[in-house]
Amino acid sequence: MENILEIKNLSKKYDDFKLENINLELPKGMIMGLVGENGAGKTTTIRSILNMINVDSGEIKIFGLDTKKHEKEVKEDIGIVLDDSFLSEYLTPKDINKIMKKMYKNWDEKIYFNYIKEFDLPENKISKGFSNGMKMKLKIAVALSHHPKFLILDEPTAGLDPVARNDLLDIFQDFIEDEEHGILVSSHITSDLEHIADYITFINKGEIIFSKDKNELIDNYGIVKCTEDEFKKIDKDDYLMMKKRKYEYDLLVENKSEFKKKYDIDVIDNANIEEIMVMYIKGGK
Amino acid sequence: MKIIEGLMIKDFLNVKSYLKIFMLTLMIFIFFNTQMLTIFFPLCLGMVAISSFNYDELTKANRFILTLPVNKKEIIRARYLYIFIMTLLGFILGFTLTSLIQIVKQDSTFNVMQNLFTSAGASIGMMLLQSFEIPIMYKFGAEKGRIIQSIGIILIMLTISGIATFLIKILNISLVTFLEMLENYIVYIALVIIAILYICSYMLSIKIYKKIEV
Numbered sequence: 001m002e003n004i005l006e007i008k009n010l011s012k013k014y015d016d017f018k019l020e021n022i023n024l025e026l027p028k029g030m031i032m033g034l035v036g037e038n039g040a041g042k043t044t045t046i047r048s049i050l051n052m053i054n055v056d057s058g059e060i061k062i063f064g065l066d067t068k069k070h071e072k073e074v075k076e077d078i079g080i081v082l083d084d085s086f087l088s089e090y091l092t093p094k095d096i097n098k099i100m101k102k103m104y105k106n107w108d109e110k111i112y113f114n115y116i117k118e119f120d121l122p123e124n125k126i127s128k129g130f131s132n133g134m135k136m137k138l139k140i141a142v143a144l145s146h147h148p149k150f151l152i153l154d155e156p157t158a159g160l161d162p163v164a165r166n167d168l169l170d171i172f173q174d175f176i177e178d179e180e181h182g183i184l185v186s187s188h189i190t191s192d193l194e195h196i197a198d199y200i201t202f203i204n205k206g207e208i209i210f211s212k213d214k215n216e217l218i219d220n221y222g223i224v225k226c227t228e229d230e231f232k233k234i235d236k237d238d239y240l241m242m243k244k245r246k247y248e249y250d251l252l253v254e255n256k257s258e259f260k261k262k263y264d265i266d267v268i269d270n271a272n273i274e275e276i277m278v279m280y281i282k283g284g285k
Numbered sequence: 286m287k288i289i290e291g292l293m294i295k296d297f298l299n300v301k302s303y304l305k306i307f308m309l310t311l312m313i314f315i316f317f318n319t320q321m322l323t324i325f326f327p328l329c330l331g332m333v334a335i336s337s338f339n340y341d342e343l344t345k346a347n348r349f350i351l352t353l354p355v356n357k358k359e360i361i362r363a364r365y366l367y368i369f370i371m372t373l374l375g376f377i378l379g380f381t382l383t384s385l386i387q388i389v390k391q392d393s394t395f396n397v398m399q400n401l402f403t404s405a406g407a408s409i410g411m412m413l414l415q416s417f418e419i420p421i422m423y424k425f426g427a428e429k430g431r432i433i434q435s436i437g438i439i440l441i442m443l444t445i446s447g448i449a450t451f452l453i454k455i456l457n458i459s460l461v462t463f464l465e466m467l468e469n470y471i472v473y474i475a476l477v478i479i480a481i482l483y484i485c486s487y488m489l490s491i492k493i494y495k496k497i498e499v
Contacts, residue, residue: 047348047498050351050352051351052348052351052352052498052499053498054496054498071354071356072354072355072356073354075352075353075354075355076354078352080349080352082348082349082352084345084348085344085345085346085347085348085349086344086345086346086349087295087344087346087349087350088295088299088340088341088343088344088346089343089344090298090299090300090302090340091295091298091299095298098294098298099291099292099294099295099298100291101291102287102288102290102291102294103287103288103291103353103354103355104353104354105354152352
């Protein structure tokens, strides 16, 4: 399978934070969810992909092309929603069309105004007065209107109500139906990602903890609940993370069924992405 | 070129709300002191142009812009062109509108050359300022930039007067003769200086912006 995005050994050091040795692969036709706490490195990773920051080392390829050497070519074909940044709040959706049609060779007014209509956005009002949800919808309309092949979305569902969020997830599902397309989406609303993502990549403190098939994660990972006596019998290598509660221990295990075979413990719950995340962040060994 | 156009359109559209305020101010000046318009237009449009940095900062626009198929050099080029065109527009409006209004009002003080020179002077002054302002804005951001810029202006004044004093001293002439000497060439000298400063400023901004992480 061809990759739409490939990151090799990406590192970037700041005074108080570093991204270390990030390796990622996203095959075409897939959606990858990037999860992690605020400040874990999701946005820094996205900014590195987009050449906004000067990375210390590493190689990034989109559509098989080096993003540094083929920057413009690559950017013609990606649609981007950034959480905290947009063109201006003093422009109307109509103004934005005037600007964007100069920016992208493939800008499609018709699609853009269709989205504006579909999203119920007023064409002739500046976006300063828009609600957060409306502002996000405007960004998404802009990101989708030049026939992009790859979407990079930084927290696109933040600030949206459940209905709008669902609409949006539908749009992403439609987009990915074309097998040449791909989506990289960061979010801390993990349930959204559980709906749509094929892969989940979990970043913590600037490092990738895992990048896995979502179904594999949900099917295999589990949370074992055991007493202190039971816990003492468990080999350290057989669990990933441990969290001590008042009277019991929670253990995150990579493979529920194997664990069950080895130990005589009945209480193993399925782990969702949020629980896995919390175990990694709050737990220990 | 299309992309540069797009970026400039963005900056123009951002400030279109200023237009109403401009019209209003124009009315006031027409009734009270038309002559002031020659200076008012270049100064105001020059300053409005610089406010593009503030607009960008409000929504962290530079991050978004860098996701588009543009490179940093084009972003800088678009910004300089925009600021230059706005200031030039200020000069043209300052000169033509003032003259037209004075003709219509049959103002006895009407003097084409005087209008031309005051408008050009104000525009050149504005551009002198901008050539320092723009790299500062890129380096320190619009907010911090304003403070550093005021310190910069004082330093520029001191440097200019320093150079002038130095020239007067080595040429061993009085200030009045010095100014009289300059009078014939002042426009040319100013234009050459501005051109050099603008180009240096542009190259410096590119250098600064390439290093900056937005």
